[in-house]
Amino acid sequence: MYNWRKMTEEQQDEVLKSRQGNKIAWHSPPNGYTKTWYHISAACFEHKNIIGSSAERMVDFENKLRIKLSSVSESIISWCIMPNHYHILIQAMNISACKKELGKLHGSTSFLWNKEDNIQGRKCWHRCLAKKIKSEEHLFATINYIHNNPVKHKYVSKWQDWTFSSAKNYLDDVGFEHAKKMWLEYPVLNMGNGWDDYE
Numbered sequence: 001m002y003n004w005r006k007m008t009e010e011q012q013d014e015v016l017k018s019r020q021g022n023k024i025a026w027h028s029p030p031n032g033y034t035k036t037w038y039h040i041s042a043a044c045f046e047h048k049n050i051i052g053s054s055a056e057r058m059v060d061f062e063n064k065l066r067i068k069l070s071s072v073s074e075s076i077i078s079w080c081i082m083p084n085h086y087h088i089l090i091q092a093m094n095i096s097a098c099k100k101e102l103g104k105l106h107g108s109t110s111f112l113w114n115k116e117d118n119i120q121g122r123k124c125w126h127r128c129l130a131k132k133i134k135s136e137e138h139l140f141a142t143i144n145y146i147h148n149n150p151v152k153h154k155y156v157s158k159w160q161d162w163t164f165s166s167a168k169n170y171l172d173d174v175g176f177e178h179a180k181k182m183w184l185e186y187p188v189l190n191m192g193n194g195w196d197d198y199e
Contacts, residue, residue: 001097026114034184037077038095039142040069042102045126050113051068052083057116058164061086061109078146080165082153087146089139095130102128140186143170148188 007154044050062081069076069090079088092098110124133139147170150162159167159179171179 010086023181036093036095037091037139038098038130038144039133040083040088040090040098040102040128040130042106042128043126045123047084047126049083050117050124051081053113053117055163057113058083062164064105065123068101069098072101076166078143078166078170080146080149080162080167082149082155082164089133089142089146089148095132099128099130137186141180141188141191144183145184145188145191 058081062079064077065081065086065088066079069088071197072094072169073090075091077091078087080086090098106125106128113119113124114122120144133142133145147165147167150156150165151159156162158170159165174182
């Protein structure tokens with residue numbers, strides 16, 4: 001993978017033109033937009049802050065989620081762990097295997113957290129959705145949506161201030177100006193409205 005931030009403006013333009021001409025995504029995902037990508041979202045039951053009962057729990061869950069999905073997906077491009085839900089964007093050949101691993105993760109974390117919180121039998125998870133990415137525009141809007149989630153929910157005012165996400169790595173990789181450009185070109189609009197409403 002090229003090192004975008006060390007390139008001159010002319011080199012960046014050349015790479016972008018080449019990637020656009022070959023219908024390859026401008027930055028990440030690895031290997032271009034050639035395999036199937038999924039935006040996976042899951043919420044805690046009744047949107048309770050079960051994941052976010054402590055920073056340690058959030059760090060532990062973030063690590064477990066990435067390890068689980070790394071074992072059954074081709075790559076992970078972005079993620080964000082919130083106190084009561086999470087988002088992760090993966091490239092996967094077999095989404096059924098990914099869902100199976102997530103089911104195991106949700107089961108094991110429910111058991112562990114209920115033991116830690118001394119609330120046996122509590123339902124920790126309500127819903128898990130895997131939405132197939134339909135286009136390059138959808139892909140980049142999803143990256144923006146995931147990284148902006150802590151700002152949307154008013155936990156922080158800047159992406160990079162949220163510890164439990166890939167936003168800081170993304171900004172370090174592509175730079176602020178390019179991230180801003182991508183934000184304007186691929187707005188999130190109404191993405192996510194209603195997906196996690198409690199029924």
